Amino acid sequence: MPRGANLPVIAAFNETVLLDAIRRSSTGMSRVELVGATGLSAQTVTNVSRRLLGHGLIREAGSAPVDGPGKPRTILQLEPTGSYAIGVHLDPTVITCVLLDLESTVVEHIRRPAPVSGDAAATVEITAAAIEELLETSGVDRDRLSGIGVAAPGPIDSHTGVVVRPPLVPGWTDFHLRDELTAATGLPVRVAKDVTAAALAERWRDPAGASGNFVFLYYGTGVGVGMVLAEQVYTGATQNAGDVGHAIVNPDGPRCYCGRRGCFGESVRPHRLVVQAIQDGVIEAPPGTEFTGGPTGTEPEFDVETVEELFTALIRAADDGDAAAERILDRSIRDTATYVSNLAALLDIDRVVFGGPSWSRLQSRYLEQLPQRIAEIDMGILTHPVSIAGSAIGDDVAAVGAACLVLDATFSPRSTLA
Ligand SMILES: [Zn+2]
Incomplete structure (x- = not known):
C-alpha cells in the first residue's frame, strides 16, 4: 500500500521533479515551461525554483523572448558546480575513479592498478586515496559532494552493499564494500553491478537519445x-x-x-x-x-x-x-x-x-x-x-555510471536504483 507523504517529503520530491525537468532540456527552461512540463502549479514552481537557486543547484541564464506582448522569460539551467558525485569502478585489474559535476560532465579522473593479490582491504585503501587525490586536484569542496557510487563485479547485495561472490575475484567474496568505503572516506556509498552502471551511464549521457530500449x-x-x-x-x-x-x-x-x-x-x-x-x-x-x-x-x-x-x-x-x-x-x-x-x-x-x-x-x-x-x-x-x-563514453563508462547512480538519486523522484 502506498504511504502518505508529509510536507517536507513533498517539498524534496518537487525539487527533484524540477531539477530533472531542467536537466532533460538541453538549453534550460523558463518557469512557465516548467509548469507545463511538470504539472506543478505556477506558485509551486516559483517557490521550488527559489529554493534550488538558494542551494546553488540551478542558475538564471539570460532570458528568452516571448511571442507577442509580455516580458521576456528568465531561463533556468543547472548550475554544474552546485553538486558533485564520485564514481568508482572496481575492475579486477584496474581501479577507476571519476568526479562528475551536476551536468554529469567528467571533471577529473584517476586510474590505479588494482592490488595484484585481489585483496579487498587493499583495494578500499587505494580507492580512498584516489578519491582524496581527485578532490585535491579538482579543488572541489567536500561539502558539495553528494556521495560515491561504486560499480563492482556481481553478484552484489544492493541493500547491504556487500559484494557476494564475484566468480573471478575470490578475494572479494562477502566483502562489505559499502561500509568499508564509507568508513575510509566518511561519505555515503551506493553499490551497483558494473553492467548496470554502464547501462545507466549510457542512459544518463543521452537522456533523450535514440532508443529507450x-x-x-x-x-x-x-x-x-x-x-x-x-x-x-x-x-x-x-x-x-x-x-x-x-x-x-x-x-x-x-x-x-x-x-x-x-x-x-x-x-x-x-x-x-x-x-x-x-x-x-x-x-x-x-x-x-x-x-x-x-x-x-x-x-x-x-x-x-x-x-x-x-x-x-x-x-x-x-x-x-x-x-x-x-x-x-x-x-x-x-x-x-x-x-x-x-x-x-x-x-x-x-x-x-x-x-x-x-x-x-x-x-x-x-x-x-x-x-x-x-x-x-x-x-x-x-x-x-x-x-x-x-x-561513446569509453573506458570510464562503468565509473561514470557509478557516479550517475548518485546523481540519479539527486534527480529522480523515485530513484531508478536502490
Ligand atoms: Zn556454462
Whole structure:
C-alpha cells in the first residue's frame, strides 16, 4: 500500500521533479515551461525554483523572448558546480575513479592498478586515496559532494552493499564494500553491478537519445549485459540482472566450468580466447605456467594481469594478419552475433551498445563484422534492424555510471536504483 507523504517529503520530491525537468532540456527552461512540463502549479514552481537557486543547484541564464506582448522569460539551467558525485569502478585489474559535476560532465579522473593479490582491504585503501587525490586536484569542496557510487563485479547485495561472490575475484567474496568505503572516506556509498552502471551511464549521457530500449554488452574480465527497457535501467528482483551466464551459443564450443560446451560468457571472455590462442600456437604461455586450470584441469592457469597481457598480444597478432588469431576472434564475433540476435528477439531492443575494459581492443574488428554476422543469422526472425555501436563514453563508462547512480538519486523522484 502506498504511504502518505508529509510536507517536507513533498517539498524534496518537487525539487527533484524540477531539477530533472531542467536537466532533460538541453538549453534550460523558463518557469512557465516548467509548469507545463511538470504539472506543478505556477506558485509551486516559483517557490521550488527559489529554493534550488538558494542551494546553488540551478542558475538564471539570460532570458528568452516571448511571442507577442509580455516580458521576456528568465531561463533556468543547472548550475554544474552546485553538486558533485564520485564514481568508482572496481575492475579486477584496474581501479577507476571519476568526479562528475551536476551536468554529469567528467571533471577529473584517476586510474590505479588494482592490488595484484585481489585483496579487498587493499583495494578500499587505494580507492580512498584516489578519491582524496581527485578532490585535491579538482579543488572541489567536500561539502558539495553528494556521495560515491561504486560499480563492482556481481553478484552484489544492493541493500547491504556487500559484494557476494564475484566468480573471478575470490578475494572479494562477502566483502562489505559499502561500509568499508564509507568508513575510509566518511561519505555515503551506493553499490551497483558494473553492467548496470554502464547501462545507466549510457542512459544518463543521452537522456533523450535514440532508443529507450537497448542493452549494454559489457566486455571486462567476464562478459555481462546491462539493460534499459522502456526507458528505465532494468535491474531485476535482486539488482543482479544481466548475467549472460550459460546461454549456449555454440554446442561445439569450448567446455565451460558448468560442464556444458559453448556457453556465451565462457566462449568470448578474454581468458578463454587467450587459452585458445595458446592451444592453437598463436601465442606462447609465459615461462613457469602451470597447466592445471580450466574445466578439464589441463589448461594454463593465469592471473588477471597475465590474461590482460596475453589478450593484447592475441589482438596484435590478429591485427598483423595471423590467420589463426583472426579465426579465434572471428569465432567470438559469430558467438556474440548469436547471443545478440537472441537478446534482440527476446527483449525487442533496437540498439546494442558495447563497452567495458576489454572492449576498446576488440572494437574495430567487432564493429566491422558484427552487423553482417547478425544479418546472416537473422533470417527474418527480427522484425526490425538492431543498431550496433561502441560506447561513446569509453573506458570510464562503468565509473561514470557509478557516479550517475548518485546523481540519479539527486534527480529522480523515485530513484531508478536502490
Ligand atoms: Zn556454462
